[in-house]
Amino acid sequence: MTAERNFADVETLTPVIREVFGTDRLITAVDRLLNGTKKGVYRIMLDDATSVVVYVWNADEDYWHGLLPDGHDDPSNLFAHASGIDYFEAATRRLASIGVRSPRLLLADRSKDLYPADIAVAEDVRGGTLETLLERDPDAGRHTLAHLADMLRRMHTYRAPAFGRVAWIDSGGAPPDTTCEQAYLERALVNIATAVSRDARAAEAEAMLEEKLRTLHAALDPRAEHGVVHGELCAEHTLVGPDGEPVIIDIEGLMYTDIEVEHCWMRMRFGPHYAMLRNPDLDPLRVRYYQYVMHLDLVGGPLRIAEGDFPNREWMLDVAHFHLQKALTYET
Numbered sequence: 001m002t003a004e005r006n007f008a009d010v011e012t013l014t015p016v017i018r019e020v021f022g023t024d025r026l027i028t029a030v031d032r033l034l035n036g037t038k039k040g041v042y043r044i045m046l047d048d049a050t051s052v053v054v055y056v057w058n059a060d061e062d063y064w065h066g067l068l069p070d071g072h073d074d075p076s077n078l079f080a081h082a083s084g085i086d087y088f089e090a091a092t093r094r095l096a097s098i099g100v101r102s103p104r105l106l107l108a109d110r111s112k113d114l115y116p117a118d119i120a121v122a123e124d125v126r127g128g129t130l131e132t133l134l135e136r137d138p139d140a141g142r143h144t145l146a147h148l149a150d151m152l153r154r155m156h157t158y159r160a161p162a163f164g165r166v167a168w169i170d171s172g173g174a175p176p177d178t179t180c181e182q183a184y185l186e187r188a189l190v191n192i193a194t195a196v197s198r199d200a201r202a203a204e205a206e207a208m209l210e211e212k213l214r215t216l217h218a219a220l221d222p223r224a225e226h227g228v229v230h231g232e233l234c235a236e237h238t239l240v241g242p243d244g245e246p247v248i249i250d251i252e253g254l255m256y257t258d259i260e261v262e263h264c265w266m267r268m269r270f271g272p273h274y275a276m277l278r279n280p281d282l283d284p285l286r287v288r289y290y291q292y293v294m295h296l297d298l299v300g301g302p303l304r305i306a307e308g309d310f311p312n313r314e315w316m317l318d319v320a321h322f323h324l325q326k327a328l329t330y331e332t
Contacts, residue, residue: 005060007032008042008115013054015114017044020052020107020121037305038062038083038252043124051124052106057084058117075168078176078255079187085110085118087252090167094228094254098158100151101247103239125247127240134235134273140244145276148238148246152262152277156227160256163226169256180226180258181289185217188293191300195324198303205328213296215332216289223283227259234269260286264294292330298323 010027017027029045040061042054062083074080085108095102104123109115127133130148134141162175163183169175176183192209195202202209230237231253239247260282267274302316302323310316 007060008040008054008056012115013042013044016054016107016109016119016121017046017052019109019114021046024048025050034311037310051126053103053122053124055085055088055120055122056115056117057119061117075165076173076176078164078183078257080165083252085120086171087165087167087254088120090170091251091254094166094170095155095248095251098154098228100155100228101241101245102251103247103249125239125241125249127242127244127247129236130238130240130246131235133240141273142276144238144240144244144246145273147244149277151246151248152233152279155229156259156262156279158228160226160228163256166228166254166256167252179222181217181220181223181286184261184290184293185213188213188296191296194300194303195296195320199299199320199324201328202299202324209296209327212292212327212330212332216285216292219285220283220289221285223258223286226256229255229257229259229262231255231261231265233262233266235273236269258286258290260290261294263287264291267291268294288332292327292332295323295327295330299327 008030010030013030014027017025025046025048027044028047031043031045033041033043038057038061040054040056040058042056043051044054045051075086089105089108092102092105103125105120106123107119107121109120110118112118130141130144133144160169162169163180164173164175178186189210192202192206192213195209196206197203230248230251232250233248237248237250239249241247259279263277263279263282264287266277270277299320302320306313306316306320
């Protein structure tokens with residue numbers, strides 16, 4: 001999508017706020033938060049000095065629109081484009097059911113009567129991110145990290161009803177007709193193909209990249225049990241609540257899958273702080289496999305979105321370059 005994008009403002013969001021609060025509160029400012037790629041995220045300041053967060057799902061807010069591979073809109077696909085009000089509500093319910101904190105949902109509306117898109121209003125957690133807290137006050141940050149470790153144990157020890165997206169499985173959908181590790185293999189092959197068609201180094205190394213992938217996959221034993229996995233959990237996606245508790249955001253991609261997926265991502269994103277979150281009982285062969293798969297995902301995804309009008313295109317290309325180098329030098 002390269003046409004001018006239309007974003008929400010005070011006028012278009014006023015009916016939404018009235019639906020939540022009546023006529024008692026007025027909008028004083030609308031701040032569109034810029035770090036999302038799939039949905040619009042807005043902080044709405046109200047005239048009583050409180051605030052809420054509004055999520056908007058439509059093509060204007062989605063920088064992946066028109067750039068995704070086949071099957072991205074299939075809700076039964078674990079790797080479907082995890083963006084939408086159904087994903088958001090299902091993830092909120094599942095996390096609440098196992099005692100994991102995410103922003104309290106105040107409104108979810110699909111009618112298009114209040115706003116010309118699916119829209120949700122949620123609690124605004126104003127304690128900042130865990131990333132900022134760890135920099136500003138390491139002792140307080142470690143306290144929040146300890147609570148996050150407890151949350152993760154609840155997520156990862158929950159016995160999932162089946163492998164797949166939480167939104168799909170919890171609504172009664174049938175699980176994919178494949179194993180978890182096979183699904184990630186097929187996803188990684190798509191990412192290799194994406195890189196090969198866009199980067200000369202990947203094209204030259206295509207056979208080697210695929211051989212590494214299949215070697216790592218062949219070493220795995222079947223597994224039937226899966227946990228609740230966020231998929232992109234990091235200090236930036238963890239807010240700090242009023243009592244120092246962690247509040248997990250960007251939850252739409254919640255899935256039932258191998259917990260090693262979570263740990264591979266967190267190990268990259270939490271850096272030295274990962275030590276407080278590590279799980280000594282992980283399968284080391286799965287860790288090796290999913291870490292490689294993750295490098296490939298961080299090549300394919302950024303290369304695709306960089307072909308659109310995402311405002312930070314060069315940053316995405318840098319991410320792809322970094323992880324392609326990791327994949328090329330990865331030892332099996």
